[in-house]
Amino acid sequence: xxxxxxxxxxxESVSAKLMRKGVDATLIExxxxxxxxxxxxxxxxxxxxxxxxxxxxxFGAYKREGKDISELKQRVDANKIVIAxxxxxxxxxxxxxxxxxxxxxxxxxxxxxxxxxxxxxxxIKKVLTPKEFSxxxxxxxxxxxxxxxxxxxxxxxxxxSRFSVSFGMGAKLERAxxxxxxxxxxxxxxxxVSVPALVNRTALEGTGQLPKFEDDLxxxxxxxxxLIPTAEVPLTNLFQDEILASEQLPIKMTAxxxxxxxxxxxxxxxTRGMIRQHQFHKVELVTIAKPExxxxxxxxxxxxxxDILTALExxxxxxxxxxxxxxxSAAHTTDIEVWLPGQDQYREISSxxxxxxxxxxxxxxxxxxxxxxxxxxxxxxxxxxxxxTLVAIMxxxxxxxxxxxxxxVLKPYLDMSV
RNA sequence: GGAGAAGUGGGUGAGCGGCUGAAACCACAUCCCUGCUAAGGAUGCGUACGGGUAACUGUACCGAGAGUUCGAAUCUCUCCUUCUCCA
Numbered sequence: 001x002x003x004x005x006x007x008x009x010x011x012e013s014v015s016a017k018l019m020r021k022g023v024d025a026t027l028i029e030x031x032x033x034x035x036x037x038x039x040x041x042x043x044x045x046x047x048x049x050x051x052x053x054x055x056x057x058x059f060g061a062y063k064r065e066g067k068d069i070s071e072l073k074q075r076v077d078a079n080k081i082v083i084a085x086x087x088x089x090x091x092x093x094x095x096x097x098x099x100x101x102x103x104x105x106x107x108x109x110x111x112x113x114x115x116x117x118x119x120x121x122x123x124i125k126k127v128l129t130p131k132e133f134s135x136x137x138x139x140x141x142x143x144x145x146x147x148x149x150x151x152x153x154x155x156x157x158x159x160x161s162r163f164s165v166s167f168g169m170g171a172k173l174e175r176a177x178x179x180x181x182x183x184x185x186x187x188x189x190x191x192x193v194s195v196p197a198l199v200n201r202t203a204l205e206g207t208g209q210l211p212k213f214e215d216d217l218x219x220x221x222x223x224x225x226x227l228i229p230t231a232e233v234p235l236t237n238l239f240q241d242e243i244l245a246s247e248q249l250p251i252k253m254t255a256x257x258x259x260x261x262x263x264x265x266x267x268x269x270x271t272r273g274m275i276r277q278h279q280f281h282k283v284e285l286v287t288i289a290k291p292e293x294x295x296x297x298x299x300x301x302x303x304x305x306x307d308i309l310t311a312l313e314x315x316x317x318x319x320x321x322x323x324x325x326x327x328x329s330a331a332h333t334t335d336i337e338v339w340l341p342g343q344d345q346y347r348e349i350s351s352x353x354x355x356x357x358x359x360x361x362x363x364x365x366x367x368x369x370x371x372x373x374x375x376x377x378x379x380x381x382x383x384x385x386x387x388x389t390l391v392a393i394m395x396x397x398x399x400x401x402x403x404x405x406x407x408x409v410l411k412p413y414l415d416m417s418v
Numbered sequence: 419g420g421a422g423a424a425g426u427g428g429g430u431g432a433g434c435g436g437c438u439g440a441a442a443c444c445a446c447a448u449c450c451c452u453g454c455u456a457a458g459g460a461u462g463c464g465u466a467c468g469g470g471u472a473a474c475u476g477u478a479c480c481g482a483g484a485g486u487u488c489g490a491a492u493c494u495c496u497c498c499u500u501c502u503c504c505a
Contacts, residue, residue: 043468046477053477056489060436069488076488243465364466373465 017107041090106358115322128315139342141273176413181283190254195234203237206363208329227260231284232380250289281386294377315339352381
């Protein structure tokens with residue numbers, strides 16, 4: 001949620017920032033208007049309520065003293081009707097404001113470059129050089145099938161398209177990657193957490209998936225429960241509606257979960273292989289931090305994800321997302337893209353965002369700074385998407401005969417004898 | 419699955435439908451006293467959103483929501499959670 005006070009106080013700059021992210025100018029204008037309306041309605045209601053309260057107090061005194069209450073009761077009853085109307089006006093104003101405000105994305109930082117889509121993202125640096133192949137490298141689905149690691153047809157049989165099944169070394173590699181990543185993150189100070197895969201509406205509103213993106217979520221029938229699209233949701237919402245002690249911060253967490261996405265609107269994209277699945281494994285990083293800590297931790301998170309790829313000897317590049325490619329909740333985002341020789345391009349494998357106080361406002365996560373309660377900053381990032389890492393290993397480590405070399409760092413995690 | 423009990427501020431725990439935003443104790447903060455391994459005293463101490471330069475002040479919140487009432491932590495209903503007992 002954007003800061004409505006700031007919007008009121010500094011309308012020009014807030015709306016300019018939101019417009020960079022493509023928010024309609026009239027919508028912002030409307031938000032300001034509604035906010036003013038609500039304020040007025042609130043003052044009006046509270047004034048009436050104060051009158052009612054004081055009359056009610058009098059009422060008690062009258063009774064104790066045995067005075068006649070009929071005249072007072074008349075006034076009180078009359079005021080009651082007026083209050084009901086005022087309350088109604090306030091309620092409507094609040095609902096209208098909420099509906100608009102909850103659907104408005106975060107303001108991008110000034111450092112975020114302008115742009116329309118991923119083509120306008122800015123490459124910051126490349127890490128490791130892709131190796132030259134003496135043959136034409138294959139795409140991962142071909143390698144996966146040839147090695148018997150992944151079965152796409154049987155995934156469809158069990159569920160529907162965009163599901164797959166891993167077998168043997170494919171399955172073991174996934175498990176090894178998860179363990180490797182969790183341990184790696186733990187060494188960088190991120191505490192491992194195990195969280196529910198189902199969350200309620202409040203949690204999803206807190207992190208920004210709802211109300212706007214319900215179409216992309218799997219919802220339980222007859223219940224207000226959703227499968228998580230990312231561990232960011234449960235991890236961040238762990239502290240929903242809490243006021244944390246200053247010394248507790250930063251809280252650095254990592255979690256492995258399955259993630260579930262309907263991929264509405266991605267029809268036709270990456271239909272082959274395991275790049276874009278409805279269910280996928282991901283190891284996530286989430287940090288709850290003080291505002292002054294958040295940029296330093298952001299860089300740590302990017303570095304951690306990048307270092308995992310380096311440890312796996314996977315060439316990748318780090319990219320600063322432009323306004324057009326920025327997610328709903330993010331103030332700024334850095335993507336890590338891994339080199340896929342089979343596809344002959346870099347593909348996203350991690351996305352790290354600082355949402356600043358956007359999610360904290362929605363989820364009401366604050367900390368005590370001396371006397372005052374301030375909103376925390378929340379950060380999230382993949383470290384890493386497991387399936388895509390496996391894809392990268394297959395494509396980068398393939399030999400001409402289709403066999404695949406296992407990265408050294410994973411060998412301790414794999415019992416190679418079975 | 420059935421039957422009971424309970425959910426109050428950081429913690430423990432009182433609360434008669436109006437004098438309760440809420441006793442008391444602990445914890446915490448500041449100050450005073452005193453020097454000895456501690457104790458005593460004073461004051462302060464919830465959150466959100468408003469109004470005011472400020473002192474201060476208004477509204478709401480006692481698991482959540484709805485209701486009864488001029489007025490509800492206190493009565494009624496629904497839901498959630500926890501505990502105990504039974505199957």
